Amino acid sequence: MKIGDLATATATQVETIRFYEREGLIPAPARTAANYRSYDESHVERLAFIRKCRSLDMALDEVRDLLRLRDEPRNGCGDVNLLLDAHIGHVAQRVAELTALKQDLMALRSRCDGPSADADCQILKELNSGAAAPDAGRSTSIRQHLGGVHGVNSPRTSGRR
Ligand SMILES: [Zn+2]
Secondary structure, eight states: OOOOHHHHHTTTOOHHHHHHHTTTTSSOOEEEETTEOOOHHHHHHHHHHHHHHHTTOOOHHHHHHHHHHHHHHTTTTTTHHHHHHHHHHHHHHHHHHHHHHHHHHHHHHTTTOOOOOOOGOOHHHHHHHHHOOOTTTTHHHHHHOHHHHHHTHHHHHHHHO
């Protein structure tokens, strides 16, 4: 099948498939006589596997490692379990960060307890002060891995990866 057929069969954008190929997650397909990429059922299964992993917010490196363990099973399930445990740790760290963020926002919200003129709004004054939040910039790498609060980097919303 052509790349468009693979895209349709797996509900994945063509650009995403090419991206996975560049990243080495999907092997380069054979070429037809007309020099089209020619995909088969193994590509459909592999892409479904990748998409399932990405829907669980795994990083590309994690997916790559899981694919390697899928392709060359060894050491029983030990390595797979280790990888999952590490990723669960990433999620737990993100939950802790989001909990801290929620507390920061609730503290900010508590600065204002009623309708008043904008000029008196303690929340705007606090934001105007420009003082950096104490934990600004925490764990940038995890944020990139698991997406921002609004999921801008999330595979669910970007559609690309
Ligand atoms: Zn992870």
